[in-house]
Amino acid sequence: MSxxxxxxxxxxxxxxxxxxxxxxxxxxxTPPSEDTLVMTxxxxxxxxxxxxxxxxxxxxxxxxPAALFDETALRERLETPDDLERCARAHHRxxxxxxxxxxxxxxxxxxxxxxxxxxxxxxASREAALASLLDRLADRTEWAVKVHxxxxxxxxxxxxDTGTGTGTGTGGRAYLSRASARRRARLDARGKALAEAEAxxxxxxxxxxxxxxxxxxxxxxxxxxxxxLLNAAYLVDDAERAAFAAALDRIGADGRHPAxxxxxxxxxxxxSFARLDEESEHTEREDxx
Amino acid sequence: MTDVDRGCTDLGxxxxxxxxxxxxxxxxxxxxxxxxxxxDIKIDLLDIELLTIRxxxxxxxxxxxxxxxxxxxxxxxxxxxxxxxDALAEENARLRARLDALEDAAEETxxxxx
Numbered sequence: 306m307s308x309x310x311x312x313x314x315x316x317x318x319x320x321x322x323x324x325x326x327x328x329x330x331x332x333x334x335t336p337p338s339e340d341t342l343v344m345t346x347x348x349x350x351x352x353x354x355x356x357x358x359x360x361x362x363x364x365x366x367x368x369x370p371a372a373l374f375d376e377t378a379l380r381e382r383l384e385t386p387d388d389l390e391r392c393a394r395a396h397h398r399x400x401x402x403x404x405x406x407x408x409x410x411x412x413x414x415x416x417x418x419x420x421x422x423x424x425x426x427x428x429a430s431r432e433a434a435l436a437s438l439l440d441r442l443a444d445r446t447e448w449a450v451k452v453h454x455x456x457x458x459x460x461x462x463x464x465x466d467t468g469t470g471t472g473t474g475t476g477g478r479a480y481l482s483r484a485s486a487r488r489r490a491r492l493d494a495r496g497k498a499l500a501e502a503e504a505x506x507x508x509x510x511x512x513x514x515x516x517x518x519x520x521x522x523x524x525x526x527x528x529x530x531x532x533x534l535l536n537a538a539y540l541v542d543d544a545e546r547a548a549f550a551a552a553l554d555r556i557g558a559d560g561r562h563p564a565x566x567x568x569x570x571x572x573x574x575x576x577s578f579a580r581l582d583e584e585s586e587h588t589e590r591e592d593x594x
Numbered sequence: 595m596t597d598v599d600r601g602c603t604d605l606g607x608x609x610x611x612x613x614x615x616x617x618x619x620x621x622x623x624x625x626x627x628x629x630x631x632x633x634d635i636k637i638d639l640l641d642i643e644l645l646t647i648r649x650x651x652x653x654x655x656x657x658x659x660x661x662x663x664x665x666x667x668x669x670x671x672x673x674x675x676x677x678x679x680d681a682l683a684e685e686n687a688r689l690r691a692r693l694d695a696l697e698d699a700a701e702e703t704x705x706x707x708x
Binding site (some may be wrong): 326329332374375376379382383389390393394395396398410411412413414415416417418419420422423427428430431434435438449463519520522526536538570572576577579580581 | 616617619620621622623624625630631632633634635636637646666686690693695697700703704
């Protein structure tokens with residue numbers, strides 16, 4: 306029976322060639338075409354994209370070298386910025402390819418299996434949950450919206466005017482008075498910006514099926530001086546997409562929210578909503594009009 | 595001010611944002627907590643924020659960051675790779691044992707199929 310290594314490699318034979326592990330990208334009911342599979346390079350170090358059947362579902366995977374992708378090697382590599390970015394982009398390419406023919410449940414980066422059998426079993430064992438998630442994500446996309454405080458020096462300038470009225474003095478007490486007035490003004494400005502961020506969120510939720518928040522990114526990460534107040538994701542029905550985009554335009558256009566700056570990107574594959582534990586972590590609005 | 599980076603201009607057949615989008619946004623979406631199905635190989639990554647900040651610093655040159663006094667990731671033991679590795683060592687051992695068991699089960703199934 307070991308005369309047919311092409312069919313099922315004997316357990317020992319795996320080590321003789323260069324061993325691989327299976328990187329999983331996404332679950333779908335509608336596998337991408339052969340063309341898409343062939344044309345997509347996900348991880349440059351790996352083989353072509355493949356589709357595994359798992360019950361009524363399909364899993365899009367790629368064989369990748371174990372030497373680079375086993376637990377130890379991959380963790381080391383993901384701690385280096387270059388490899389982290391390459392892996393993230395490769396994963397996204399694979400998920401995007403998987404989504405070409407229909408709805409996907411994207412899997413988190415670095416979902417790896419020792420072989421096809423384990424991968425297919427893992428999907429099959431969650432088939433019902435995955436199927437209902439696919440239903441939920443069908444014909445919907447994710448939009449990322451960030452709200453920053455407006456970059457302005459206004460709070461500092463106005464502080465000298467709106468202080469206690471002793472702002473021009475030169476003594477220590479006058480200094481402290483100016484300092485505390487500045488601090489109050491900053492807090493006021495932040496409170497106003499936060500309230501506007503909440504208003505923006507409320508407006509966008511009206512056009513979304515669900516909303517969730519990521520942790521606001523630090524200034525170190527955004528490279529902006531103004532703090533990020535809201536880092537939100539909205540799950541938007543395709544039928545509501547135009548209305549959602551129009552709401553974004555309105556928010557920016559009419560100067561109703563002068564204390565904040567809003568930026569948006571999308572449509573995204575609904576990564577932020579491909580979760581089974583939503584009740585505990587996310588605010589849901591299934592009852593949105 | 596609203597700045598919309600649209601992946602496409604309308605409801606065309608290519609619905610998704612280009613792969614070249616903001617990396618921090620991508621990472622916070624794909625390095626995730628809400629595990630839908632568990633893999634055989636579990637990679638415990640450091641905090642997403644830390645990873646992405648590190649990435650940004652790398653791009654901006656770590657030396658520049660150090661000159662600006664940004665070096666907290668080197669001095670905070672909770673965030674150093676070594677600390678992370680120590681904390682994970684025990685779990686790694688457990689997971690390896692589980693992998694072995696899974697592999698054995700898989701091979702048995704292959705045998706049974708023949």
